Amino acid sequence: DTTVKQNPRYKLARVGKPVNLICSQTMNHDTMYWYQKKPNQAPKLLLFYYDKILNREADTFEKFQSSRPNNSFCSLYIGSAGLEYSAMYLCASRGYNYAEQFFGPGTRLTVL
Amino acid sequence: GEQVEQRPPHLSVREGDSAVITCTYTDPNSYYFFWYKQEPGASLQLLMKVFSSTEINEGQGFTVLLNKKDKRLSLNLTAAHPGDSAAYFCAVSEAGYQNFYFGKGTSLTVIP
Numbered sequence: 737d738t739t740v741k742q743n744p745r746y747k748l749a750r751v752g753k754p755v756n757l758i759c760s761q762t763m764n765h766d767t768m769y770w771y772q773k774k775p776n777q778a779p780k781l782l783l784f785y786y787d788k789i790l791n792r793e794a795d796t797f798e799k800f801q802s803s804r805p806n807n808s809f810c811s812l813y814i815g816s817a818g819l820e821y822s823a824m825y826l827c828a829s830r831g832y833n834y835a836e837q838f839f840g841p842g843t844r845l846t847v848l
Numbered sequence: 849g850e851q852v853e854q855r856p857p858h859l860s861v862r863e864g865d866s867a868v869i870t871c872t873y874t875d876p877n878s879y880y881f882f883w884y885k886q887e888p889g890a891s892l893q894l895l896m897k898v899f900s901s902t903e904i905n906e907g908q909g910f911t912v913l914l915n916k917k918d919k920r921l922s923l924n925l926t927a928a929h930p931g932d933s934a935a936y937f938c939a940v941s942e943a944g945y946q947n948f949y950f951g952k953g954t955s956l957t958v959i960p
Contacts, residue, residue: 739891740891767946769948776857776952777952778852778854778937778949778950778951778952778953779937779948779950781947781948784946784947786946791946826892828892835880835882835897835899835941836882836894836897837948838894839884839891839892839893840891841889841890841891842891
């Protein structure tokens with residue numbers, strides 16, 4: 737099974753409220769990624785876990801948190817959603833012997 | 849950091865015609881190159897990966913060209929059919945291939 741799953745597929749949140757998005761994969765991949773995709777923009781890397789080590793991009797460091805309780809699951813957490821967080825959030829994973837990343841279908845977050 | 853420019857943003861061709869999508873990148877250390885296809889509501893699916901020693905790769909109905917001197921990657925669908933209608937994204941990574949840098953994508957419509 738080479739699928740990456742994301743839950744939920746659609747999420748509606750209120751400004752100022754927390755948001756938690758979930759990603760899972762059963763390929764035993766050691767690296768998991770989160771991207772933010774807005775219309776007419778390239779997917780932007782937010783952070784990635786290599787095994788248990790979290791790497792966050794400098795310009796989004798304070799906006800997003802993540803956890804990886806085990807190899808299969810990875811979450812993306814927004815402590816206080818703002819309107820600018822409305823976007824598609826893509827999760828991906830990559831195994832040690834692969835150059836390519838495997839993507840989930842995304843979670844569309846709308847903040848009102 | 850790496851900058852990836854993808855053109856055109858939108859492309860409409862008739863069935864049987866060719867379609868060409870091009871990406872240029874800036875980092876001469878870029879080493880791995882990818883084309884992904886995304887159908888509506890679905891995940892990004894790897895179409896082809898190209899490594900530094902490869903200049904031309906052929907797949908089912910398409911050709912990928914890499915010109916490292918010009919820092920240019922292109923996807924050529926030789927005889928487009930309606931099933932090719934999708935969004936296409938190029939991605940570039942360095943030798944460590946932890947980070948992907950994406951183009952903004954091309955929305956391809958093939959008219960029957």
